[in-house]
Amino acid sequence: MVMLKDYNSFPLASQANLFGGLEEGLLSARAEALAAVDMKQSQSGLSQFKHDMMYHHHHPSMTGHPPPNHRSHQMSHEMDGLQMLDPIGSSSMATLAPMSDAAAAAAAASVTSHSHPQFHSSMYSHQAMNSMMGTHPSLTHPHVAMGMHDSESDPRELEAFAERFKQRRIKLGVTQADVGRALANLKLPGVGALSQSTICRFESLTLSHNNMVALKPVLAAWLEAAEAEARRKDRDPDGNSVLPGGEKKRKRTSIAAPEKRSLEAYFAVQPRPSGEKIAAIAEKLDLKKNVVRVWFCNQRQKQKRMKFAAQH
DNA sequence: ATGCATGAGTG
DNA sequence: ACTCATGCATA
Numbered sequence: 001m002v003m004l005k006d007y008n009s010f011p012l013a014s015q016a017n018l019f020g021g022l023e024e025g026l027l028s029a030r031a032e033a034l035a036a037v038d039m040k041q042s043q044s045g046l047s048q049f050k051h052d053m054m055y056h057h058h059h060p061s062m063t064g065h066p067p068p069n070h071r072s073h074q075m076s077h078e079m080d081g082l083q084m085l086d087p088i089g090s091s092s093m094a095t096l097a098p099m100s101d102a103a104a105a106a107a108a109a110s111v112t113s114h115s116h117p118q119f120h121s122s123m124y125s126h127q128a129m130n131s132m133m134g135t136h137p138s139l140t141h142p143h144v145a146m147g148m149h150d151s152e153s154d155p156r157e158l159e160a161f162a163e164r165f166k167q168r169r170i171k172l173g174v175t176q177a178d179v180g181r182a183l184a185n186l187k188l189p190g191v192g193a194l195s196q197s198t199i200c201r202f203e204s205l206t207l208s209h210n211n212m213v214a215l216k217p218v219l220a221a222w223l224e225a226a227e228a229e230a231r232r233k234d235r236d237p238d239g240n241s242v243l244p245g246g247e248k249k250r251k252r253t254s255i256a257a258p259e260k261r262s263l264e265a266y267f268a269v270q271p272r273p274s275g276e277k278i279a280a281i282a283e284k285l286d287l288k289k290n291v292v293r294v295w296f297c298n299q300r301q302k303q304k305r306m307k308f309a310a311q312h
Numbered sequence: 313a314t315g316c317a318t319g320a321g322t323g
Numbered sequence: 324a325c326t327c328a329t330g331c332a333t334a
Contacts, residue, residue, distance in 0.1 A: 194329075194330090195329065195330050195331080196330090197329070197330055197331080198328080198329060198330075201329090207328085207329095208327070208328080210327085210328090211327080211328060211329090214328090249331085249332080250330095250331055250332065251332080252331075252332050252333060254333090254334095272325090275324075293324085297324095297325075297326080297327095300325090300326080301326080301327070301328090304326095304327090
């Protein structure tokens with residue numbers, strides 16, 4: 001009766017040298033961790049399936065953005081080819097590219113299923129959700145009565161789309177960062193800009209299944225608009241790459257290889273260590289507790305990504 | 313392309 | 324204190 005996630009939950013790949021890389025100080029921890037195996041999921045083993053409906057956070061830019069429901073548009077990306085190729089100006093898309101009906105419809109459909117101005121993942125997914133939600137009419141669910149099952153959520157469909165998307169994006173000479181910014185110009189309800197990271201992850205399928213499904217219609221809409229725009233070959237010399245500057249730089253902490261190995265070893269045996277355990281690990285590895293906690297969180301998220309997920 | 317981080321929403 | 328979507332910073 002344990003209703004776990006759905007598309008994720010695959011046995012983690014235990015490397016051969018899991019414990020091989022452990023340092024002396026970790027030996028006790030190893031035993032400790034092993035012992036903890038049978039009593040795991042002490043407090044979160046099955047509290048997994050919760051719906052989403054996330055938000056879009058903001059970035060403390062100098063301008064006081066009041067609305068809590070809109071994304072940030074950081075314009076300080078200096079990616080690989082951002083500066084060199086940019087045929088379709090970052091902002092030209094907005095003014096000249098009204099999306100096609102098909103694209104708009106697709107996007108709209110995805111949005112309506114959430115009822116929120118911000119699309120984001122939501123409850124459309126799974127069987128578990130279904131039963132506890134008290135039958136939604138049908139529109140909200142992709143896999144209703146007819147044989148028209150979720151083509152949108154079909155991993156292979158997503159994979160195919162991602163590939164197509166990437167190809168055409170490149171053909172258009174647009175960078176991932178460009179796409180992210182252009183998204184805001186499409187002005188789809190609840191859809192703002194996205195980062196280069198997210199576009200990259202979409203293309204490489206390194207997002208959760210839900211996330212992929214939610215983003216697909218939006219990116220499809222952009223592609224439509226972009227190609228329509230390309231057809232009319234309209235040059236819009238709108239160079240607005242002025243960096244706002246004056247933002248506090250975040251420093252990325254880097255966990256050294258040995259420590260990382262240890263963390264992986266711990267994770268293999270107990271992916272969800274308790275707060276105390278995390279503190280202990282942090283002390284042993286001489287890392288901040290928060291760093292260790294976040295590392296575990298991220299590691300767990302990693303497991304849920306599409307690419308190598310079990311049911312692919 | 314990916315590691316570490318944030319923050320809303322949830323329990 | 325966790326999950327999830329997302330992003331800055333960086334390799």
